[in-house]
Amino acid sequence: MEKNRTDVTRCKGCGYCVAECPKQAISFGDHMNAKGYLTIVVDQEKCIRCGSCYRVCPDYVFEIL
Amino acid sequence: MKLKAPERVTFNKSGFCPGCGHGVAGRLIAEVAEEMGLADKLITTVDVACGSLHLEDWHFDTVMAAHGRTLVTAIGLKKVRKDNPVLAYYGDGAGYAIGMAETIHAGLRNDNVIAIVVNNAIYGMTGGQMAPTTLPGQKTTSSPYGKDAARFGKPFRIEDAYSGFDIGYLARGALVGAANINRAKKMIRKAFEKHMNNQGLCYVELLSPCPTNWNLAPLKAKDFLLDEMTKHFPLGEFKGGDAK
Ligand SMILES: Cc1ncc(C[n+]2csc(CCOP(=O)(O)OP(=O)(O)O)c2C)c(N)n1
Ligand code: SF4
Ligand code: SF4
Numbered sequence: 001m002e003k004n005r006t007d008v009t010r011c012k013g014c015g016y017c018v019a020e021c022p023k024q025a026i027s028f029g030d031h032m033n034a035k036g037y038l039t040i041v042v043d044q045e046k047c048i049r050c051g052s053c054y055r056v057c058p059d060y061v062f063e064i065l
Numbered sequence: 066m067k068l069k070a071p072e073r074v075t076f077n078k079s080g081f082c083p084g085c086g087h088g089v090a091g092r093l094i095a096e097v098a099e100e101m102g103l104a105d106k107l108i109t110t111v112d113v114a115c116g117s118l119h120l121e122d123w124h125f126d127t128v129m130a131a132h133g134r135t136l137v138t139a140i141g142l143k144k145v146r147k148d149n150p151v152l153a154y155y156g157d158g159a160g161y162a163i164g165m166a167e168t169i170h171a172g173l174r175n176d177n178v179i180a181i182v183v184n185n186a187i188y189g190m191t192g193g194q195m196a197p198t199t200l201p202g203q204k205t206t207s208s209p210y211g212k213d214a215a216r217f218g219k220p221f222r223i224e225d226a227y228s229g230f231d232i233g234y235l236a237r238g239a240l241v242g243a244a245n246i247n248r249a250k251k252m253i254r255k256a257f258e259k260h261m262n263n264q265g266l267c268y269v270e271l272l273s274p275c276p277t278n279w280n281l282a283p284l285k286a287k288d289f290l291l292d293e294m295t296k297h298f299p300l301g302e303f304k305g306g307d308a309k
């Protein structure tokens with residue numbers, strides 16, 4: 001089930017979300033976006049919709065559904 | 066819980082560096098303005114500094130002021146647009162170096178505007194020179210051996226400068242970590258509410274990482290902010306808060 005929709009075209013690879021997630025549901029994948037940043041992937045199983053990633057992301061990548 | 070950033074900040078992508086706090090600040094302002102039903106009426110002023118990039122990435126009626134004159138431009142706008150919320154958005158260099166006179170006189174007069182001051186302890190846009198907020202020992206492009214506080218002074222603290230002034234609201238938050246960011250949003254919300262009650266100057270300083278000019282990866286910049294910056298810039302409410 002999709003809980004956390006991401007727009008990784010916006011991601012700048014800062015890593016704040018990875019450090020903040022209490023469930024270790026976010027990691028860096030192998031996709032590089034058009035800006036040249038390595039982007040994140042969310043494990044939808046592990047996500048508990050706490051919203052922490054949404055709050056810390058400076059580039060508005062996350063939408064919690 | 067459903068969470069989606071307001072359209073008025075997601076319609077475009079931002080030009081800020083990876084891990085920059087300005088993006089978080091923009092979203093918090095937009096969320097508060099939307100939640101209070103004020104987004105269409107809000108008038109903002111931005112400064113000739115990194116914060117000016119919001120011209121491209123937020124949808125508010127916005128005036129770009131000369132560097133350091135962001136706050137007085139907002140004060141002037143409020144005088145002719147009394148029914149609109151007016152918010153000045155600028156950095157520590159603008160507020161505490163070139164715009165120090167504006168900062169002090171706005172406090173003295175308790176002018177009726179919101180001020181959101183993004184403090185990254187540095188001149189971000191011009192390449193990371195020392196600011197009045199730079200920490201003792203901090204290396205910058207104009208203090209390559211570290212800031213000598215005996216010569217250039219201790220980091221400038223707005224709560225000390227405003228201690229004798231009766232302003233509407235004064236608080237300091239931080240733009241890293243979910244708990245701090247939630248708290249910063251509450252501060253911005255309080256500033257908006259008091260502003261709508263015409264309570265005078267409602268001022269929120271926000272500690273913000275500048276990974277690029279601190280020469281630190283974003284997560285290291287976050288640590289520097291929390292471990293070092295907060296020693297000189299305590300977080301909390303100083304005037305008009307619930308504590309007092
Ligand atoms: C009158 C004038 N003097 C100097 C400058 C050059 N200048 C542009 S931004 C800036 C400082 C930016 O620092 P700050 O206000 O802290 O904003 P930041 O970029 O760090 O967010 C300076 C000195 C200018 N644009 N106009
Ligand atoms: S919503 Fe919470 S649990 Fe889900 S990915 Fe974001 S931080 Fe992790
Ligand atoms: S916080 Fe946002 S920009 Fe930074 S890595 Fe995570 S998704 Fe990308």
Ligand code: SF4
Nearest residue numbers: 081082085115189275
């Ligand atoms: S130079 Fe610093 S303040 Fe300016 S956009 Fe980059 S990180 Fe942000």
Ligand SMILES: [Mg+2]
Nearest residue numbers: 156157187189
């Ligand atoms: Mg600055």
